[in-house]
Amino acid sequence: MTATTSKGLKNIVAADSSISHVDGQTGQLIYRGYHIDELAKFSTFEETAYLLYYGELPTSEQLEEFSDKLKAQRSVPQEVYDVLKALPKDAHPMSMMRTGVSMLGNLDPNEDNNSKESFFDDSLMLTAKIGTLLSAIKRIIEGKDPIEPDNSLSHAGNCLYMLNGEKPSADAEKAMDLILILHAEHGLNASTFAARVIAATLTDMYSSITGAIGALKGPLHGGANTAVLETLKEVGSVENVEGWVKSVRANKGKFMGFGHAVYQTQDPRAKHLKELSRRLSIETGEPKWYDMSIKMEELVTAEINKNCNVDFYSASLQYYMGIPGHMFTCVFAASRITGWCAHVLEQVQDNKIIRPKANYVGYEERSYVPVSDRS
Numbered sequence: 623m624t625a626t627t628s629k630g631l632k633n634i635v636a637a638d639s640s641i642s643h644v645d646g647q648t649g650q651l652i653y654r655g656y657h658i659d660e661l662a663k664f665s666t667f668e669e670t671a672y673l674l675y676y677g678e679l680p681t682s683e684q685l686e687e688f689s690d691k692l693k694a695q696r697s698v699p700q701e702v703y704d705v706l707k708a709l710p711k712d713a714h715p716m717s718m719m720r721t722g723v724s725m726l727g728n729l730d731p732n733e734d735n736n737s738k739e740s741f742f743d744d745s746l747m748l749t750a751k752i753g754t755l756l757s758a759i760k761r762i763i764e765g766k767d768p769i770e771p772d773n774s775l776s777h778a779g780n781c782l783y784m785l786n787g788e789k790p791s792a793d794a795e796k797a798m799d800l801i802l803i804l805h806a807e808h809g810l811n812a813s814t815f816a817a818r819v820i821a822a823t824l825t826d827m828y829s830s831i832t833g834a835i836g837a838l839k840g841p842l843h844g845g846a847n848t849a850v851l852e853t854l855k856e857v858g859s860v861e862n863v864e865g866w867v868k869s870v871r872a873n874k875g876k877f878m879g880f881g882h883a884v885y886q887t888q889d890p891r892a893k894h895l896k897e898l899s900r901r902l903s904i905e906t907g908e909p910k911w912y913d914m915s916i917k918m919e920e921l922v923t924a925e926i927n928k929n930c931n932v933d934f935y936s937a938s939l940q941y942y943m944g945i946p947g948h949m950f951t952c953v954f955a956a957s958r959i960t961g962w963c964a965h966v967l968e969q970v971q972d973n974k975i976i977r978p979k980a981n982y983v984g985y986e987e988r989s990y991v992p993v994s995d996r997s
Protein backbone atom coordinates (compact mmCIF):
# COMPACT_ATOMS: atom_id res chain seq x y z
CA MET A 623 0.00 0.00 0.00
CA THR A 624 1.38 3.47 -0.88
CA ALA A 625 1.43 5.91 2.02
CA THR A 626 0.94 9.67 1.58
CA THR A 627 4.18 11.54 2.24
CA SER A 628 4.25 15.04 3.71
CA LYS A 629 7.60 16.43 2.57
CA GLY A 630 9.28 18.19 5.50
CA LEU A 631 6.42 16.89 7.71
CA LYS A 632 4.64 20.11 6.67
CA ASN A 633 1.33 20.50 8.53
CA ILE A 634 1.81 17.21 10.40
CA VAL A 635 0.95 17.51 14.09
CA ALA A 636 3.69 15.54 15.88
CA ALA A 637 3.07 16.34 19.57
CA ASP A 638 0.73 17.94 22.08
CA SER A 639 2.55 20.82 23.74
CA SER A 640 1.61 23.43 26.32
CA ILE A 641 4.79 25.49 25.90
CA SER A 642 3.93 27.88 23.08
CA HIS A 643 1.27 28.56 20.50
CA VAL A 644 2.48 29.68 17.08
CA ASP A 645 -0.51 30.90 15.08
CA GLY A 646 0.71 31.04 11.50
CA GLN A 647 -2.56 32.41 10.10
CA THR A 648 -2.90 35.46 12.35
CA GLY A 649 0.79 35.93 13.17
CA GLN A 650 0.56 35.51 16.94
CA LEU A 651 3.10 33.92 19.27
CA ILE A 652 2.16 32.96 22.80
CA TYR A 653 4.46 31.47 25.48
CA ARG A 654 2.49 29.51 28.12
CA GLY A 655 -0.57 31.73 27.53
CA TYR A 656 1.30 35.07 27.48
CA HIS A 657 1.49 37.04 24.23
CA ILE A 658 5.01 37.75 23.00
CA ASP A 659 4.16 41.49 22.74
CA GLU A 660 3.44 41.60 26.47
CA LEU A 661 6.55 39.62 27.34
CA ALA A 662 8.62 41.91 25.09
CA LYS A 663 7.21 44.94 26.90
CA PHE A 664 7.19 43.80 30.50
CA SER A 665 9.30 40.69 31.02
CA THR A 666 12.99 39.82 31.29
CA PHE A 667 14.91 36.84 29.94
CA GLU A 668 15.18 35.30 33.43
CA GLU A 669 11.42 35.60 33.97
CA THR A 670 10.66 34.23 30.49
CA ALA A 671 13.00 31.28 31.05
CA TYR A 672 11.27 30.55 34.37
CA LEU A 673 7.89 30.73 32.63
CA LEU A 674 9.01 28.30 29.92
CA TYR A 675 10.49 25.84 32.43
CA TYR A 676 7.84 25.92 35.16
CA GLY A 677 4.73 26.95 33.20
CA GLU A 678 3.89 29.99 35.38
CA LEU A 679 5.33 33.47 35.90
CA PRO A 680 7.43 33.53 39.10
CA THR A 681 6.69 35.48 42.27
CA SER A 682 9.42 38.00 43.11
CA GLU A 683 11.02 35.52 45.56
CA GLN A 684 10.95 32.72 42.98
CA LEU A 685 12.45 35.03 40.37
CA GLU A 686 15.24 36.10 42.70
CA GLU A 687 16.04 32.51 43.60
CA PHE A 688 15.99 31.45 39.94
CA SER A 689 18.21 34.38 38.86
CA ASP A 690 20.67 33.60 41.67
CA LYS A 691 20.79 29.94 40.59
CA LEU A 692 21.61 31.02 37.03
CA LYS A 693 24.30 33.41 38.24
CA ALA A 694 25.88 30.76 40.45
CA GLN A 695 26.30 28.46 37.42
CA ARG A 696 27.62 30.90 34.82
CA SER A 697 31.26 29.81 34.99
CA VAL A 698 32.49 27.32 32.40
CA PRO A 699 35.28 24.87 33.38
CA GLN A 700 38.76 25.53 31.99
CA GLU A 701 38.76 22.05 30.35
CA VAL A 702 36.00 23.26 27.99
CA TYR A 703 38.07 26.32 27.03
CA ASP A 704 41.11 24.09 26.45
CA VAL A 705 39.12 21.94 24.00
CA LEU A 706 37.72 25.02 22.20
CA LYS A 707 41.20 26.50 21.89
CA ALA A 708 42.46 23.25 20.34
CA LEU A 709 39.89 23.40 17.51
CA PRO A 710 40.97 24.58 14.04
CA LYS A 711 41.18 28.38 13.89
CA ASP A 712 38.47 28.57 11.22
CA ALA A 713 35.96 26.34 13.08
CA HIS A 714 32.38 27.61 12.75
CA PRO A 715 31.24 29.34 16.00
CA MET A 716 28.15 27.10 16.14
CA SER A 717 30.33 24.00 15.75
CA MET A 718 32.44 25.35 18.62
CA MET A 719 29.30 25.80 20.70
CA ARG A 720 28.17 22.26 19.85
CA THR A 721 31.56 20.93 20.99
CA GLY A 722 31.47 23.10 24.13
CA VAL A 723 28.09 21.72 25.21
CA SER A 724 29.18 18.18 24.41
CA MET A 725 32.31 18.69 26.53
CA LEU A 726 30.18 19.99 29.42
CA GLY A 727 28.35 16.67 29.24
CA ASN A 728 31.60 14.71 29.30
CA LEU A 729 32.64 16.57 32.44
CA ASP A 730 29.31 16.02 34.23
CA PRO A 731 29.48 12.92 36.47
CA ASN A 732 25.65 12.90 36.34
CA GLU A 733 25.47 13.10 32.56
CA ASP A 734 23.38 9.94 32.32
CA ASN A 735 21.07 10.68 35.23
CA ASN A 736 17.82 11.22 33.36
CA SER A 737 15.53 11.73 36.33
CA LYS A 738 13.11 14.65 36.08
CA GLU A 739 15.04 16.58 38.79
CA SER A 740 18.34 16.07 37.01
CA PHE A 741 16.85 17.26 33.70
CA PHE A 742 15.61 20.45 35.40
CA ASP A 743 19.05 21.00 36.94
CA ASP A 744 20.69 20.45 33.53
CA SER A 745 18.28 22.95 31.93
CA LEU A 746 19.14 25.72 34.38
CA MET A 747 22.85 24.96 34.27
CA LEU A 748 22.96 24.95 30.45
CA THR A 749 20.92 28.17 30.27
CA ALA A 750 23.45 29.83 32.58
CA LYS A 751 26.60 28.45 30.94
CA ILE A 752 25.66 28.89 27.28
CA GLY A 753 25.78 32.69 27.71
CA THR A 754 29.35 32.36 28.94
CA LEU A 755 30.22 29.88 26.18
CA LEU A 756 28.87 32.33 23.62
CA SER A 757 31.27 35.08 24.61
CA ALA A 758 34.17 32.69 25.20
CA ILE A 759 33.79 31.45 21.61
CA LYS A 760 33.94 35.00 20.28
CA ARG A 761 37.04 35.78 22.33
CA ILE A 762 38.82 32.52 21.46
CA ILE A 763 38.22 33.21 17.74
CA GLU A 764 39.81 36.64 18.32
CA GLY A 765 42.82 34.99 20.01
CA LYS A 766 41.83 36.34 23.44
CA ASP A 767 41.23 34.57 26.73
CA PRO A 768 37.62 34.20 27.95
CA ILE A 769 36.65 36.57 30.75
CA GLU A 770 34.86 35.72 33.98
CA PRO A 771 31.14 36.47 34.26
CA ASP A 772 30.07 39.52 36.28
CA ASN A 773 27.39 38.44 38.73
CA SER A 774 26.31 42.02 39.43
CA LEU A 775 24.76 42.00 35.94
CA SER A 776 21.55 40.45 34.61
CA HIS A 777 21.80 37.48 32.25
CA ALA A 778 21.49 39.75 29.19
CA GLY A 779 23.83 42.40 30.62
CA ASN A 780 26.44 39.80 31.48
CA CYS A 781 26.25 38.22 28.00
CA LEU A 782 26.92 41.61 26.42
CA TYR A 783 29.65 42.45 28.94
CA MET A 784 31.46 39.21 28.18
CA LEU A 785 30.95 39.60 24.42
CA ASN A 786 32.21 43.18 24.18
CA GLY A 787 34.55 43.29 27.19
CA GLU A 788 32.85 46.36 28.66
CA LYS A 789 29.78 46.93 30.81
CA PRO A 790 26.77 47.65 28.59
CA SER A 791 24.56 50.75 28.81
CA ALA A 792 21.05 50.24 30.21
CA ASP A 793 19.66 50.55 26.66
CA ALA A 794 22.06 47.95 25.25
CA GLU A 795 21.22 45.56 28.11
CA LYS A 796 17.50 46.02 27.41
CA ALA A 797 18.06 45.36 23.70
CA MET A 798 19.93 42.13 24.46
CA ASP A 799 17.21 41.11 26.90
CA LEU A 800 14.60 41.64 24.18
CA ILE A 801 16.57 39.56 21.68
CA LEU A 802 16.78 36.75 24.24
CA ILE A 803 13.04 36.90 25.04
CA LEU A 804 11.95 36.97 21.39
CA HIS A 805 14.11 34.03 20.25
CA ALA A 806 13.43 31.79 23.27
CA GLU A 807 10.73 29.47 22.00
CA HIS A 808 8.88 28.59 18.81
CA GLY A 809 7.06 25.29 18.94
CA LEU A 810 8.30 22.36 16.88
CA ASN A 811 10.82 24.25 14.78
CA ALA A 812 13.61 22.12 13.26
CA SER A 813 16.11 22.41 16.13
CA THR A 814 13.51 21.87 18.85
CA PHE A 815 12.05 18.90 17.01
CA ALA A 816 15.58 17.50 16.69
CA ALA A 817 16.04 17.94 20.46
CA ARG A 818 12.76 16.10 21.13
CA VAL A 819 13.59 13.25 18.74
CA ILE A 820 16.92 12.76 20.52
CA ALA A 821 15.35 13.09 24.00
CA ALA A 822 12.69 10.52 23.13
CA THR A 823 15.35 7.80 23.01
CA LEU A 824 15.87 8.56 26.74
CA THR A 825 19.44 9.68 26.22
CA ASP A 826 21.05 12.54 28.19
CA MET A 827 20.16 16.25 27.99
CA TYR A 828 23.54 17.25 26.48
CA SER A 829 22.97 14.97 23.48
CA SER A 830 19.63 16.65 22.76
CA ILE A 831 21.13 20.12 23.01
CA THR A 832 24.18 19.38 20.83
CA GLY A 833 21.80 17.99 18.19
CA ALA A 834 19.64 21.10 18.42
CA ILE A 835 22.66 23.40 18.06
CA GLY A 836 23.66 21.49 14.92
CA ALA A 837 20.18 21.96 13.46
CA LEU A 838 19.98 25.67 14.34
CA LYS A 839 23.31 26.31 12.59
CA GLY A 840 21.78 25.66 9.13
CA PRO A 841 21.09 28.69 6.90
CA LEU A 842 17.44 27.70 6.40
CA HIS A 843 17.01 27.96 10.19
CA GLY A 844 18.98 30.07 12.71
CA GLY A 845 21.97 30.45 10.40
CA ALA A 846 19.87 32.83 8.28
CA ASN A 847 20.71 35.81 10.55
CA THR A 848 24.41 35.54 9.69
CA ALA A 849 23.50 35.15 6.00
CA VAL A 850 21.38 38.33 6.15
CA LEU A 851 24.34 40.40 7.37
CA GLU A 852 26.56 38.88 4.66
CA THR A 853 23.94 39.96 2.10
CA LEU A 854 23.71 43.48 3.54
CA LYS A 855 27.49 43.84 3.32
CA GLU A 856 27.57 42.42 -0.22
CA VAL A 857 24.78 44.69 -1.47
CA GLY A 858 26.51 47.65 0.17
CA SER A 859 24.02 50.48 -0.40
CA VAL A 860 20.31 51.30 -0.63
CA GLU A 861 20.80 52.11 -4.33
CA ASN A 862 22.02 48.55 -5.01
CA VAL A 863 19.04 46.80 -3.40
CA GLU A 864 16.82 46.82 -6.48
CA GLY A 865 19.51 45.27 -8.71
CA TRP A 866 20.26 42.67 -6.06
CA VAL A 867 16.58 41.61 -5.85
CA LYS A 868 16.46 41.22 -9.64
CA SER A 869 19.66 39.17 -9.71
CA VAL A 870 18.56 36.82 -6.89
CA ARG A 871 15.30 36.27 -8.75
CA ALA A 872 17.04 35.74 -12.09
CA ASN A 873 19.27 33.10 -10.48
CA LYS A 874 16.31 31.49 -8.67
CA GLY A 875 18.08 32.19 -5.37
CA LYS A 876 16.73 32.42 -1.83
CA PHE A 877 16.20 35.70 0.02
CA MET A 878 17.66 34.97 3.43
CA GLY A 879 15.55 36.25 6.32
CA PHE A 880 12.31 35.96 4.31
CA GLY A 881 9.60 33.32 4.37
CA HIS A 882 8.60 31.04 7.20
CA ALA A 883 7.47 27.46 7.58
CA VAL A 884 4.49 28.51 9.75
CA TYR A 885 3.72 32.23 9.40
CA GLN A 886 1.56 33.08 6.38
CA THR A 887 1.59 36.70 7.52
CA GLN A 888 3.93 38.95 9.59
CA ASP A 889 6.28 37.24 12.04
CA PRO A 890 5.16 38.89 15.32
CA ARG A 891 8.75 39.22 16.55
CA ALA A 892 10.04 41.13 13.53
CA LYS A 893 8.40 44.46 14.41
CA HIS A 894 10.14 44.56 17.80
CA LEU A 895 13.55 43.86 16.28
CA LYS A 896 12.88 46.34 13.47
CA GLU A 897 12.02 49.15 15.89
CA LEU A 898 15.16 48.53 17.95
CA SER A 899 17.26 48.43 14.80
CA ARG A 900 15.72 51.77 13.76
CA ARG A 901 16.55 53.33 17.12
CA LEU A 902 20.11 52.08 17.10
CA SER A 903 20.60 53.25 13.51
CA ILE A 904 19.92 56.78 14.80
CA GLU A 905 21.94 56.40 18.02
CA THR A 906 24.99 55.02 16.22
CA GLY A 907 24.70 57.58 13.40
CA GLU A 908 25.00 54.73 10.90
CA PRO A 909 21.61 54.54 9.16
CA LYS A 910 22.89 52.46 6.23
CA TRP A 911 22.19 48.95 7.59
CA TYR A 912 18.69 49.82 8.71
CA ASP A 913 17.87 51.79 5.56
CA MET A 914 19.03 48.91 3.36
CA SER A 915 16.97 46.47 5.44
CA ILE A 916 13.87 48.62 5.01
CA LYS A 917 14.36 48.76 1.24
CA MET A 918 14.99 45.01 1.08
CA GLU A 919 11.87 44.28 3.10
CA GLU A 920 9.79 46.45 0.77
CA LEU A 921 11.14 45.03 -2.48
CA VAL A 922 11.51 41.36 -1.50
CA THR A 923 8.02 41.23 0.02
CA ALA A 924 6.59 42.70 -3.19
CA GLU A 925 8.64 40.28 -5.30
CA ILE A 926 7.93 36.95 -3.59
CA ASN A 927 4.92 37.79 -1.41
CA LYS A 928 6.69 36.51 1.72
CA ASN A 929 7.34 38.55 4.85
CA CYS A 930 10.59 38.87 6.69
CA ASN A 931 11.15 36.50 9.60
CA VAL A 932 12.82 36.82 13.02
CA ASP A 933 16.29 36.48 11.48
CA PHE A 934 15.99 39.51 9.21
CA TYR A 935 16.06 42.55 11.51
CA SER A 936 18.01 40.59 14.10
CA ALA A 937 20.98 40.95 11.71
CA SER A 938 21.17 44.76 11.52
CA LEU A 939 20.20 45.03 15.19
CA GLN A 940 22.94 42.73 16.47
CA TYR A 941 25.45 44.42 14.17
CA TYR A 942 24.54 47.83 15.63
CA MET A 943 25.11 46.29 19.06
CA GLY A 944 28.70 45.52 18.14
CA ILE A 945 28.18 41.76 17.74
CA PRO A 946 30.03 40.35 14.71
CA GLY A 947 27.93 38.54 12.10
CA HIS A 948 29.55 35.14 12.62
CA MET A 949 28.29 35.17 16.25
CA PHE A 950 24.61 35.93 15.51
CA THR A 951 23.44 32.31 15.45
CA CYS A 952 25.23 31.60 18.75
CA VAL A 953 23.26 34.49 20.30
CA PHE A 954 20.10 32.83 18.96
CA ALA A 955 21.17 29.51 20.53
CA ALA A 956 21.85 31.22 23.88
CA SER A 957 18.17 32.18 23.90
CA ARG A 958 16.58 29.11 22.23
CA ILE A 959 18.29 26.87 24.81
CA THR A 960 15.24 27.61 26.99
CA GLY A 961 12.79 26.39 24.35
CA TRP A 962 14.92 23.31 23.66
CA CYS A 963 15.16 22.37 27.34
CA ALA A 964 11.46 23.06 28.00
CA HIS A 965 10.57 20.73 25.12
CA VAL A 966 12.95 18.01 26.30
CA LEU A 967 11.36 18.22 29.77
CA GLU A 968 7.90 17.98 28.20
CA GLN A 969 8.94 15.07 25.96
CA VAL A 970 10.37 12.91 28.70
CA GLN A 971 7.43 13.51 31.04
CA ASP A 972 5.13 11.59 28.71
CA ASN A 973 7.57 9.84 26.44
CA LYS A 974 7.11 7.84 23.28
CA ILE A 975 9.99 7.14 20.94
CA ILE A 976 9.63 9.23 17.75
CA ARG A 977 9.80 7.03 14.71
CA PRO A 978 7.93 8.04 11.53
CA LYS A 979 7.81 5.75 8.51
CA ALA A 980 9.45 6.28 5.13
CA ASN A 981 7.49 5.59 1.98
CA TYR A 982 9.86 3.21 0.16
CA VAL A 983 10.31 4.25 -3.47
CA GLY A 984 13.45 2.20 -4.26
CA TYR A 985 13.93 -1.07 -6.17
CA GLU A 986 11.66 -4.05 -5.79
CA GLU A 987 13.55 -7.05 -4.36
CA ARG A 988 16.30 -8.21 -6.78
CA SER A 989 18.94 -10.95 -6.84
CA TYR A 990 22.40 -10.49 -5.43
CA VAL A 991 25.13 -10.51 -8.14
CA PRO A 992 28.65 -11.60 -7.04
CA VAL A 993 31.23 -8.82 -7.55
CA SER A 994 33.10 -10.89 -10.21
CA ASP A 995 29.93 -10.96 -12.36
CA ARG A 996 29.13 -7.23 -12.21
CA SER A 997 29.88 -5.11 -15.26
Ligand SMILES: CC(=O)SCCNC(=O)CCNC(=O)[C@H](O)C(C)(C)COP(=O)(O)OP(=O)(O)OC[C@H]1O[C@@H](n2cnc3c(N)ncnc32)[C@H](O)[C@@H]1OP(=O)(O)O
Nearest residue numbers: 841842843844846875876877878879880881882883931933
Ligand atom coordinates in the same frame (compact mmCIF):
# COMPACT_ATOMS: atom_id res chain seq x y z
C1 LIG B 1 14.40 31.05 12.89
C2 LIG B 1 14.01 30.52 11.57
O1 LIG B 1 14.31 29.40 11.29
S1 LIG B 1 13.14 31.51 10.53
C3 LIG B 1 13.60 30.94 8.90
C4 LIG B 1 15.02 31.34 8.56
N1 LIG B 1 15.39 30.92 7.20
C5 LIG B 1 15.49 31.78 6.17
O2 LIG B 1 15.28 32.97 6.30
C6 LIG B 1 15.90 31.18 4.85
C7 LIG B 1 15.02 31.67 3.71
N2 LIG B 1 13.69 31.12 3.81
C8 LIG B 1 13.40 29.85 3.39
O3 LIG B 1 14.27 29.13 2.87
C9 LIG B 1 12.00 29.30 3.58
O4 LIG B 1 11.07 30.36 3.57
C10 LIG B 1 11.86 28.51 4.91
C11 LIG B 1 12.92 27.40 4.97
C12 LIG B 1 12.03 29.41 6.11
C13 LIG B 1 10.48 27.90 4.97
O5 LIG B 1 10.39 26.97 3.94
P1 LIG B 1 8.98 26.32 3.53
O6 LIG B 1 8.27 25.84 4.75
O7 LIG B 1 9.28 25.31 2.48
O8 LIG B 1 8.22 27.59 3.00
P2 LIG B 1 7.14 27.71 1.85
O9 LIG B 1 6.30 26.46 1.80
O10 LIG B 1 6.48 29.01 2.03
O11 LIG B 1 8.07 27.76 0.56
C14 LIG B 1 7.56 27.43 -0.69
C15 LIG B 1 8.39 28.02 -1.77
O12 LIG B 1 8.38 29.44 -1.67
C16 LIG B 1 9.62 29.97 -2.13
N3 LIG B 1 10.32 30.65 -1.04
C17 LIG B 1 10.11 30.52 0.30
N4 LIG B 1 10.96 31.32 0.98
C18 LIG B 1 11.72 31.95 0.06
C19 LIG B 1 12.78 32.87 0.13
N5 LIG B 1 13.22 33.33 1.29
N6 LIG B 1 13.34 33.30 -1.03
C20 LIG B 1 12.91 32.83 -2.22
N7 LIG B 1 11.90 31.97 -2.34
C21 LIG B 1 11.32 31.52 -1.23
C22 LIG B 1 10.44 28.76 -2.61
O13 LIG B 1 10.16 28.54 -3.97
C23 LIG B 1 9.86 27.65 -1.78
O14 LIG B 1 10.06 26.40 -2.32
P3 LIG B 1 11.50 25.64 -2.16
O15 LIG B 1 11.85 25.63 -0.70
O16 LIG B 1 11.25 24.29 -2.72
O17 LIG B 1 12.49 26.42 -2.95
Ligand SMILES: O=C([O-])CC(=O)C(=O)O
Nearest residue numbers: 808810811812883884932
Ligand atom coordinates in the same frame (compact mmCIF):
# COMPACT_ATOMS: atom_id res chain seq x y z
O1 LIG C 1 9.50 27.86 13.79
C1 LIG C 1 10.29 27.75 12.84
O2 LIG C 1 10.10 27.00 11.85
C2 LIG C 1 11.56 28.51 12.83
C3 LIG C 1 11.94 29.08 14.14
O3 LIG C 1 12.61 28.45 14.95
C4 LIG C 1 11.49 30.42 14.49
O4 LIG C 1 10.82 31.06 13.68
O5 LIG C 1 11.81 30.89 15.61
